[in-house]
Amino acid sequence: MALMETAATMMFTDCSSPSSSTARLLHFTSCNVQKFPNTIYHSLRSNTLQFGISNPKFPKTIISRCSSSSPSAVQVTTEASATIIDGKRVAKDIREEVAVNISRMKDNIGIVPGLAVILVGDRKDSATYVRNKKKACDSVGINSYEIRLPEDCTEEEVLNHISKFNDDPSVHGILVQLPLPSQMNEQNVLNAVCIEKDVDGFHPLNIGRLAMRGREPSFVPCTPKGCIELLHRYDIPIKGKRAVVIGRSNIVGMPAALLLQREDATVSIVHSRTKNPEEITKQADIIISAVGQPNMVKGSWVKPGAVIIDVGINPVEDPESSKGYRLVGDVCYEEAKNIASAITPVPGGVGPMTIAMLLSNTLLSAKRIHNFS
Amino acid sequence: MALMETAATMMFTDCSSPSSSTARLLHFTSCNVQKFPNTIYHSLRSNTLQFGISNPKFPKTIISRCSSSSPSAVQVTTEASATIIDGKRVAKDIREEVAVNISRMKDNIGIVPGLAVILVGDRKDSATYVRNKKKACDSVGINSYEIRLPEDCTEEEVLNHISKFNDDPSVHGILVQLPLPSQMNEQNVLNAVCIEKDVDGFHPLNIGRLAMRGREPSFVPCTPKGCIELLHRYDIPIKGKRAVVIGRSNIVGMPAALLLQREDATVSIVHSRTKNPEEITKQADIIISAVGQPNMVKGSWVKPGAVIIDVGINPVEDPESSKGYRLVGDVCYEEAKNIASAITPVPGGVGPMTIAMLLSNTLLSAKRIHNFS
Secondary structure (H helix, E strand, O other): OOOOOOOOOOOOOOOOOOOOOOOOOOOOOOOOOOOOOOOOOOOOOOOOOOOOOOOOOOOOOOOOOOOOOOHHHHHHHOOOOOEEEOOHHHHHHHHHHHHHHHHHHHHHHHHOEEEEEEOOOOOHHHHHHHHHHHHHHHHOOOEEEEEEEEOOOOOOHHHHHHHHHHHHHOOOOOEEOOEEEEEEOOHHHHOOOOOHOOOOOHHHHHHHHHHOOOOOOOOOOOOHHHHHHHHHHHHOOOOOEEEEEEOOOOHHHHHHHHHHHHOOEEEEEEEEOOHHHHHOOOOOEEEOOOOOOOOOEOOOHHOOOEEEEOOEEEEEEEEOOOOOOOEEEEEOHHHHHOOOOOEEOOOOOOHHHHHHHHHHHHHHHHHOOOOOO | OOOOOOOOOOOOOOOOOOOOOOOOOOOOOOHHHHHHOOOOOOOOOOOOOOOOOOOOOOOOOOOOOOOOHHHHHHHHHHHHOOEEOOOHHHHHHHHHHHHHHHHHHHHOOOOOOOOEEEEEEHHHHHHHHHHHHHHHHHOOOEEEEEEEEEEOOHHHHHHHHHHHHHHHHOEEEEEOOOOOOOOOOOHHHHOOOHHHOOOOOOOHHHHHHHHOOOOOOOOOOHHHHHHHHHHHHHHOOOOOEEEEEEEOOOOOOOHHHHHHHHHHEEEEOOOOOOOOHHHHHHHOOEEEEEOOOOOOOOHHHHOOOEEEEEEOEEEEOOOOOOOEEEEEOOOOOOHOOOOEEEEEEOOOOOOOHHHHHHHHHHHHHHEEEEEOO
8 A cells, every 4th residue: 555645536445454343453554755755754653652732743843744735735734733632541541430430340249340352363463452452451450361262273163162251141241353264254253242242343233223213232333432432522512513434344434424423413424436535524524534544634635623533553664763664544644633623643542442442341241231330 | 394495504304204114104294385475386196106207297387486596496497307217117117027036936936925014003004004015915926914903902912923924934024014002112023023034124133234344134125225226227326426315214314325335325414413404415416315304405405417316205285186285205306307317206206116125025035035046
């Protein structure tokens, strides 16, 4: 994937990385840096998580050009900056709230929520995600159970483990780390997780309930739930607003659109077949982008005062970084932050919210199963 | 409901009439005719189904004002007319295709598809819908089974009948005529219909699969399926087009939006909380309107050349009609037909498609259950 400079009739791929809601895989993206000879590149390492208006890493004089529409792209850096939606802080708050609730639950009814994770094969990225989930569970007091199966195990073995976890009263949430090896039918495996423990919210019955008025899903998928939670925590009104979701993946774009509609936004969904997507995004009061295309959404795509939730986490080549890459969102942050009224940074925006929502869903499941409020 | 003249920040209700997909209830709407002193009203009776560009009932000289933006509304009647999408003819074609398939199935494997309908209470409109479905089944060779239960029967009785039909191999489709009496939980009742016989396509599992990429619903709800079928039969391209669905009901608007998205349209959903809906509809290549508001969509809401599928069937007072009312759509037909490139009339547009799709879904179910292609 190369960073694209032209916007008209742009083709892009959906952010449908083969991952569970808590795993947004880090596919390495080659950024054609030669195309930007005048650009000074930031070094955004994955551990550089402190963002904010006064962030010393983003002095106003640094020019970070994402767009080929050069003069305005440079000029906008002198304008007022957006509120930076600090997903890291919000996620921390949510974890603390979850921890308090878990402690209260344990004290009152002696129940500790449990999350089971099934990991098949030895993909490094998957192992990292599972480790992070385990650490997050530990930090809030959720018991975590992990099953590791070899790459060549059968679908039946996975289904057997799911079945055991479905019946295990100490387990309140079940995750199957995706992607699964090719010999397995992902749909069969995910459908086997009982709806009451589907804390990822990926079961079609959950999605159906999410889509239908008057119905309530058992669980809302973690990443889109995190996006909406950020809007709520920053008191950003949704009702009656024009919202555009970029990307229609099952795990982010589609459920995000359904959630926005449940909150009475007027929603448009832009995707790889959309002609002139910028014409639609420019009308949006709220943009949620989840396509996995670095810097695709230029400043010129954004209506002044819009709110931007950037779900993309795209590594692009960066010879100045010790890792050789840096992470950028779907949105050209440096341009958009001077046009939007609020924006999530990458990293430190939506990213930390996904696991926070997973913990929250696991707590919700335990509360529901044990009728504890 | 009064016919509204102003468009800005218009509030409207969704066409979520408490009906099964095959029952769009005829709620009587009082049309404030005094507001249109200069208007000559047509008499559109429910049996006046022949529409077409050369229809003598629509001489070009008759002025039918739906809008308060008077001069242009009058002028447009001199412009070229849209293709009239003849739903009655298409529905007839589909019924004939279904009949041929049923005959072939009977000859080859000796199976006759069966549709079971459960009607609770004695609502006149519901009885009419059920009678029409039975007649339609008879006409194509589907066996129909009908259970009539008294208004004061219990939910358990209804569930028992559903359970029997679920197990009955001669029944391939089950419909519960809505609305149900208030003592029953509609959700419980509809969820009891097994997914393999849910020819209405209303089960949340079906809706979830409809929403998800890479999944296939067992059945698509009949009315929205009929809308898309009309587009297909008239060779109207959907892929890459801007589509606007007006209304977000579970039975029409929401599934219609999901279907358009599956066909790679860029979809926006306009609803009662949308500010300035006309700004969005004016961008649409395809409009599907399903709100149940007579003449809400004015000519000024329509982009020249757009295709309009009007799902609304709204009775409005008409003292010149022997019935005292006439039927109109959500779209101001007389204005829109001179701006759109194609439009469905009301009646005779989407209306006849619903039962045709129900027959088609019942055939599909029987074919699937008996593995017949």
